[in-house]
Amino acid sequence: MTEDILKASIRGERLAQKEFYNFFKGKMFVVCLRYAKNREDAEDMLQEGFIKVFQDLHQYAGAGSLEGWVRKVIVNVALQHLKKQQRLLSTVEFDNIEIADDADHALPHLDEPMAKNLIRILHQMPDGFRTVFNLYVLEGYTHIEIAEILGISVSTSKTQYLRAKAYMRKMLAKSLMT
Amino acid sequence: MMEEHTPKDNLDDFIRRSFERYEEDPSPGFWDNLSDKLPNQSATGMALIHRFGWQIAAAAVILILSSTLIAGYLHFTNKVNTLIAGQTELKEQLLHNNPVVSDQPNTPSLSHSNTPSPIQFHQNNTSYVKVDQREGLPPTLLIENQANAIAANSVNVEIKPDIKPQVENAVAQLAYLPKWNILSSQFQQGTIVAKVLSPIQPVNKPGWYTGVHTTVSIMSEKQKKQDHADNDNHHGPRRVVSSQSKLNQIVADYWVKAGKQIAPHFTFETGLGYQQFDRLAEHQPELKIRDGERVHDHGGPGGPSHGGHDEYDFNYTLNSYAGSMDINLRMAQVDTNAMYSDNQPLELKLTTKERVKTLRIPLLLAAHTGKGKFKFALKGGFIANVFLQNELEVTGISSGGNRFKRSDPNDPIAQKESTQRYGLDIVLAAGAEYRLNNKLSVLAEPTFSTSLALQNNNLAPAPSYQMAGLNVGLNYRF
Numbered sequence: 001m002t003e004d005i006l007k008a009s010i011r012g013e014r015l016a017q018k019e020f021y022n023f024f025k026g027k028m029f030v031v032c033l034r035y036a037k038n039r040e041d042a043e044d045m046l047q048e049g050f051i052k053v054f055q056d057l058h059q060y061a062g063a064g065s066l067e068g069w070v071r072k073v074i075v076n077v078a079l080q081h082l083k084k085q086q087r088l089l090s091t092v093e094f095d096n097i098e099i100a101d102d103a104d105h106a107l108p109h110l111d112e113p114m115a116k117n118l119i120r121i122l123h124q125m126p127d128g129f130r131t132v133f134n135l136y137v138l139e140g141y142t143h144i145e146i147a148e149i150l151g152i153s154v155s156t157s158k159t160q161y162l163r164a165k166a167y168m169r170k171m172l173a174k175s176l177m178t
Numbered sequence: 179m180m181e182e183h184t185p186k187d188n189l190d191d192f193i194r195r196s197f198e199r200y201e202e203d204p205s206p207g208f209w210d211n212l213s214d215k216l217p218n219q220s221a222t223g224m225a226l227i228h229r230f231g232w233q234i235a236a237a238a239v240i241l242i243l244s245s246t247l248i249a250g251y252l253h254f255t256n257k258v259n260t261l262i263a264g265q266t267e268l269k270e271q272l273l274h275n276n277p278v279v280s281d282q283p284n285t286p287s288l289s290h291s292n293t294p295s296p297i298q299f300h301q302n303n304t305s306y307v308k309v310d311q312r313e314g315l316p317p318t319l320l321i322e323n324q325a326n327a328i329a330a331n332s333v334n335v336e337i338k339p340d341i342k343p344q345v346e347n348a349v350a351q352l353a354y355l356p357k358w359n360i361l362s363s364q365f366q367q368g369t370i371v372a373k374v375l376s377p378i379q380p381v382n383k384p385g386w387y388t389g390v391h392t393t394v395s396i397m398s399e400k401q402k403k404q405d406h407a408d409n410d411n412h413h414g415p416r417r418v419v420s421s422q423s424k425l426n427q428i429v430a431d432y433w434v435k436a437g438k439q440i441a442p443h444f445t446f447e448t449g450l451g452y453q454q455f456d457r458l459a460e461h462q463p464e465l466k467i468r469d470g471e472r473v474h475d476h477g478g479p480g481g482p483s484h485g486g487h488d489e490y491d492f493n494y495t496l497n498s499y500a501g502s503m504d505i506n507l508r509m510a511q512v513d514t515n516a517m518y519s520d521n522q523p524l525e526l527k528l529t530t531k532e533r534v535k536t537l538r539i540p541l542l543l544a545a546h547t548g549k550g551k552f553k554f555a556l557k558g559g560f561i562a563n564v565f566l567q568n569e570l571e572v573t574g575i576s577s578g579g580n581r582f583k584r585s586d587p588n589d590p591i592a593q594k595e596s597t598q599r600y601g602l603d604i605v606l607a608a609g610a611e612y613r614l615n616n617k618l619s620v621l622a623e624p625t626f627s628t629s630l631a632l633q634n635n636n637l638a639p640a641p642s643y644q645m646a647g648l649n650v651g652l653n654y655r656f
Contacts, residue, residue, distance in 0.1 A: 138521070140521030
């Protein structure tokens with residue numbers, strides 16, 4: 001990503017914005033896939049995210065990483081997207097979750113990249129689990145920060161993280177047994 | 179096969195590594211849909227104005243100021259040339275003993291009590307006034323004495339009260355001229371036969387002056403966008419961080435200045451200045467554990483340590499006010515039993531103090547006008563900065579959450595790398611000067627300046643700063 005493309009993107013030049021988009025689309029779409037329930041939702045998040053990125057790009061202060069800044073915007077948009085759908089209110093008790101037989105399609109396919117398999121498992125998780133898991137494990141937030149971001153208690157964040165982790169482990173273990 | 183990648187107690191790390199370089203594209207045609215929803219270029223033009231507002235405003239002010247100065251100069255030059263031509267013609271007429279008498283019916287004239295038409299206008303140029311003379315004295319004498327008086331740089335001479343209203347009325351239409359000398363021939367009492375108004379010479383002598391000035395300013399700073407490298411990628415280039423001064427600094431400049439009047443109403447000013455101040459700033463490197471190099475391994479991320487503190491070295495480049503520094507930090511785990519991840523942010527905040535010493539060279543153009551002892555001036559131009567010193571000291575460091583602390587607080591942190599050599603400011607000032615006598619004058623000028631430096635020596639954007647203050651000083655005219 002060059003300074004020229006960045007400046008031209010801020011000016012709203014479409015060709016530069018396309019370059020900017022092409023540079024980040026792969027990484028950012030994976031971010032959206034991790035937070036979304038399915039691929040369609042992820043594309044909605046990505047679209048909203050890039051609109052927000054181009055809208056606020058002039059506010060990027062340059063003090064940190066541009067990719068970090070873009071990812072932060074995308075994650076915020078993803079969280080707002082989930083909040084709009086009130087999915088984050090869902091705090092299903094893991095004890096009540098059974099891995100259904102029809103969830104077998106979520107099991108890892110050994111001929112595919114592991115990340116793709118993990119996304120498949122994440123899509124099977126309740127939204128609350130998936131969001132906390134993403135924020136804690138992959139964004140590096142603390143439980144205190146997650147509690148502030150999502151408006152939940154710290155203990156809820158910890159519980160959801162542990163249950164999501166257990167779910168993930170269970171799915172991976174099941175794949176080894178089959 | 180799966181067991182190799184799924185260590186039972188380090189699932190988080192396994193998942194992180196799985197996603198580290200994984201990318202997946204959205205469906206084809208996604209960009210076309212996105213492009214349709216993006217605002218057009220003109221709408222984002224506001225963002226441009228928002229970002230470059232200072233520069234646009236400064237450029238507009240410079241343009242307006244330059245245009246005004248040039249237009250004023252041309253107008254004045256034209257008027258003076260016209261008047262000089264008229265004066266020459268008048269002199270020739272008088273030297274040929276051809277008294278100037280208004281005989282044109284529409285030529286304005288002034289009456290004087292008991293004497294017919296004591297002030298008459300040149301018949302061909304109403305811009306010139308010649309006071310009537312007593313009968314018997316040739317008008318050429320007046321002209322010669324006027325020339326002598328101008329050469330001797332005569333100052334204003336009071337005219338007789340009884341004809342003052344007429345004279346003032348006569349010259350009122352010439353008010354655009356900067357200053358009038360009302361010259362008197364220096365005859366003995368009783369032999370002064372006339373007073374002549376000369377439009378040629380302004381009172382102010384063109385010449386050199388020098389002075390000592392001090393400017394006290396408040397400096398505020400705005401961080402510019404960094405020339406971006408993908409710093410979040412810990413496998414990528416070295417992290418570059420810019421420090422930001424939150425406080426407005428008080429800055430003092432000490433000047434020795436010299437100036438020269440280059441045209442009526444215009445002066446060029448230059449000199450030498452020295453500036454020294456302490457810049458207090460802070461920066462947040464936004465480091466994560468993965469950005470560091472582990473030097474003492476007692477467990478590492480993802481699990482509690484066993485028998486000691488984990489220690490990491492963090493290195494990054496700090497862009498400062500006038501240069502760049504290498505920062506090297508060794509951070510140690512505070513609680514050896516606490517779990518932390520590779521993605522764990524350190525939440526570091528460092529405060530720094532820089533002692534900046536700068537040699538400054540102003541290049542200013544001043545447009546001035548005034549009456550009597552007061553002169554008002556509008557100045558604009560540039561100040562070239564030569565940075566002599568930029569010493570940085572880290573005065574404080576804090577880590578959010580207190581998970582990590584500096585391994586040894588006595589270790590040196592900042593290692594000076596290089597100091598930027600040059601910078602450029604643009605400056606505007608408007609003020610007043612009061613003449614104490616023919617030689618000395620004092621001045622007070624509110625000033626405003628802003629930096630034009632785009633990049634420092636590390637090819638990162640230099641901080642943009644603005645200074646508003648007051649310049650006071652004493653000038654001596656030769």
